[in-house]
Amino acid sequence: MRINATDERNYLQTVFEKLGFQKDDGILIADTLVDADLRGISSHGIQRLDWYRRMIKDGTIIPQNKAKILKEIPGAVLVDANQNMGHLAANLAMDKVIEKAKQIGVGIGVVRNSNHFGIAGYYVRKALQPGLAGIALTNTRPLVVPTNATEAFLGSNAFAFGFPASPHPFIFDGATSVVAGGKIQLADKKGTALPGDWVVNKDRQVVKDPKEAENILATAAFEAEQKGGGLLTLGGSEANSNYKGMGNSIVVEILTGILAQGSISADTNTGKHDFSQFVFAFDPAFFGDLETLKANATAMLNRIRHLHHLPGHTIWVPGDREYKNLAENQKRGVEIDDKTIDQMQAIADELQISMPAEV
Amino acid sequence: MRINATDERNYLQTVFEKLGFQKDDGILIADTLVDADLRGISSHGIQRLDWYRRMIKDGTIIPQNKAKILKEIPGAVLVDANQNMGHLAANLAMDKVIEKAKQIGVGIGVVRNSNHFGIAGYYVRKALQPGLAGIALTNTRPLVVPTNATEAFLGSNAFAFGFPASPHPFIFDGATSVVAGGKIQLADKKGTALPGDWVVNKDRQVVKDPKEAENILATAAFEAEQKGGGLLTLGGSEANSNYKGMGNSIVVEILTGILAQGSISADTNTGKHDFSQFVFAFDPAFFGDLETLKANATAMLNRIRHLHHLPGHTIWVPGDREYKNLAENQKRGVEIDDKTIDQMQAIADELQISMPAEV
Numbered sequence A, B: 001m002r003i004n005a006t007d008e009r010n011y012l013q014t015v016f017e018k019l020g021f022q023k024d025d026g027i028l029i030a031d032t033l034v035d036a037d038l039r040g041i042s043s044h045g046i047q048r049l050d051w052y053r054r055m056i057k058d059g060t061i062i063p064q065n066k067a068k069i070l071k072e073i074p075g076a077v078l079v080d081a082n083q084n085m086g087h088l089a090a091n092l093a094m095d096k097v098i099e100k101a102k103q104i105g106v107g108i109g110v111v112r113n114s115n116h117f118g119i120a121g122y123y124v125r126k127a128l129q130p131g132l133a134g135i136a137l138t139n140t141r142p143l144v145v146p147t148n149a150t151e152a153f154l155g156s157n158a159f160a161f162g163f164p165a166s167p168h169p170f171i172f173d174g175a176t177s178v179v180a181g182g183k184i185q186l187a188d189k190k191g192t193a194l195p196g197d198w199v200v201n202k203d204r205q206v207v208k209d210p211k212e213a214e215n216i217l218a219t220a221a222f223e224a225e226q227k228g229g230g231l232l233t234l235g236g237s238e239a240n241s242n243y244k245g246m247g248n249s250i251v252v253e254i255l256t257g258i259l260a261q262g263s264i265s266a267d268t269n270t271g272k273h274d275f276s277q278f279v280f281a282f283d284p285a286f287f288g289d290l291e292t293l294k295a296n297a298t299a300m301l302n303r304i305r306h307l308h309h310l311p312g313h314t315i316w317v318p319g320d321r322e323y324k325n326l327a328e329n330q331k332r333g334v335e336i337d338d339k340t341i342d343q344m345q346a347i348a349d350e351l352q353i354s355m356p357a358e359v
Helices: A005-018 A023-038 A046-057 A086-104 A121-128 A181-190 A210-222 A242-260 A290-305 A320-332 A338-351 B005-018 B023-038 B046-057 B086-104 B121-128 B181-190 B210-222 B242-260 B290-305 B320-332 B338-351
Strands: A068-073 A076-080 A106-114 A133-138 A142-144 A158-163 A170-175 A275-282 B068-073 B076-080 B106-114 B133-138 B142-145 B158-163 B170-175 B230-232 B275-282
Touching (some): A005 A046, A023 A046, A023 A086, A023 A121, A023 A320, A068 A086, A076 A086, A086 A106, A086 A121, A086 A133, A106 A242, A106 B106, A121 A133, A121 A158, A121 A170, A133 A242, A158 A242, A158 B242, A181 A210, A242 A275, A242 B158, A242 B170, B005 B023, B023 B046, B023 B086, B023 B121, B023 B320, B046 B338, B076 B086, B086 B106, B086 B121, B086 B275, B106 B242, B121 B158, B121 B170, B133 B242, B181 B210, B210 B230, B242 B275
Parallel strands (some): A076 A106, B076 B106
Antiparallel strands (some): A068 A076, A133 A158, A133 A275, A158 A170, B068 B076, B106 B275, B133 B275, B158 B170
């Protein structure tokens, strides 16, 4: 069903307050989830709420804790998420990094002892507001099999990059794996076979059945006892250079788990389940007039959108779909699937709060 | 044939001096080419010499010019390559960025008005010497067709990242396209069909004949009059998320051509053929003890190398092959193909210098 984004926000803020988050922290996490749903990235929207609540119950997330700065120099900051949600610590780290980029042109930040941080693009868009450009990265549960391997080890490891452009910024935001897990769930819901080389089994045979694929990924992500297989890296098959996708994924592991001295993705299914994040911002205006750079980026993106192309197809520049969804969903409300509605209702009953109305 | 790396270096230094480069500049460019050949990245080694010489003759490269710093703040630097080789300007930019990273934790640099800069990994390894980590990017000629497009627009846009590890650093260095052009030339030399979804024609049909593929790419890269088709982005087909490869490639375009206010790759085949580069370094030791971080990275990479895998296959971590080649070629000399030897001989005759001996 569809609900109004404002109603979704109010519901979430109330839930987070009841779950023990400080008010400003609850407002921020609610904002990231509503933002994801508005942009049609529902895999990172309110459907995560039930999982977050379970992690609060089992002590993985401690909602009362405040993220804190451990160390800072002019160009870099190290933030401790203090075992609270990643959203809060990444937001703090990006705020500090934005200050640095304004002052000296660039800044980087690492977040340790963290949890899921929602959509990476959220933090990148923070940097864009004052005219900067930004990057945000996170490691994840182990889902991805390196080239030639038959067991999952790497995370799906998100990468987001943003740069000023019109009518909306360039935002590239996605998993470094060939697809995100959400795409497989979607195929399962639709009852269709997986169309690409997305998941392999323990013999590295491509899996086409979405249910079998989901089972492989759930075991890889959440069980200490592994049975092999997992998501492929970007590239898919060896012939299409999946070692490059592996390279991208390892870069994210290094900039997150290794720099933070936290868990690497491979170790997040065996007890120590902290995630780590990396944020980066820089000031394009150092290199040239910001409006000129923005106009040049816009002109390039428009040329890409209008290249000769396959009849009946559209060339979508990264970010275009999400801004189109945003405009639509701000008017029509956000679409929430039935399972998530049931989970929201159970939480509403438990916390004795009211559900958002259908629009 | 094989020649000794020292002989290759001496030959190149003499050639560059005779071609009008200042002595230190010639030494540096020679070092980058020998380094590429030693690592088995012969596509970026001495086989580029003939092309460089042609660009000097036609005025694209002005060997007497010195790269210069246009603008500098604590975290960022803008370098003008002054229409000389990209190697010289990228080296200067990385030197400045290394200083910044040592002082304030991080630095970024952009190079404008540049040319080909050899292997991106060379500049990254410079950052590793004093214990930093680094990134280097370049745009290129237009070779790559965006998702759903039927004409080339993006560059193959190299990305290199390095981080300290033992027994050698982690170095991921490659084109953001599904393969680099060199792999197609190699298939052509061997007379084998292209094994993956690498190149498409003007109807976006996958091309398997390497000669046809080479012809498509040569037209895309060097002719103003286009006939369509080009290299695919990483991912290959739409079903395997080639829009993610497109996203990576656009990120490189923005950080190079757009930030430098130079040409984007798409415009380098129509007169204005300047390339642009981006370099980045940061100090991992800010985030934790360097030896600990290095040991943790090493442990992760070793675990990847030893994952369960397909029988008879090896899991190569990015950089492993190149360091293996380096060790071998330092002993045995570097392998140079016949066509390149002929070109070297022609240059030796023209400049009245002697050829390196076969080992």
